[in-house]
Amino acid sequence: MGQYYKIAFQHDGERVVVNGRKVEGEGYIMAKLMEHSWMENPLTMAVADEMYKWPMRLLWCGDYAEKDEVYDATDGAVEYEDLWGEDADPGHELAPSKFDYNGKWLVNHDKKLAVNLDEYWRKSEDNGWVICPFPLLTALGNGRGGGDFHEGYIGADKVGTWVWDLISIEDEKPEGYEEFKVVFKERKDKEEDEGKKKVP
16 A cells, blocks of 8 residues: 655754645645655755755655654654544644755755765756655665555665655755765666676
8 A cells, every 4th residue: 555754843942843745725735755856846846945954854754654663763863653643733833945956955954974965966867857865865664565665666675764854955066064965766776776787
């Protein structure tokens, strides 16, 4: 069955905000991870605008994630019920945005890493589509339902490695940060496929 996702984020020192894929004026945004995790999707552009020069902790949480997993991943700041419980807040609406990714860096302040979004866009573009990196990097529960970014796809080993880290989008790579090379494509790695063919 398909797995649905919601978002939790927290700017430094502020309360945790839940978003059920709600962007003002955009109507229903598709729930599965790979239905909405694209660079020019209204949801990802709104989240990008929200973290532009304003670091926040971010969790893209699937409903198949385990309760203890959510609590542990966020050091207790978020509980599964906050997103998926019967009494969960329906979620804060994000302001719409046509965010411009050109010349920007996606920065992880905890790990001191930065993704050059121009290079990412160029290397990740696939038949006119580009997967947005931050939903996948902060995804919890991925791989357990339909519509997820599946094992064997290009970049699958990086999914979930930035869950609840302090991240932002900046105009420049901060001094002393290492460039983080990542590519996400929703297809099998050619080298992996070729390697399998060589096995007798």
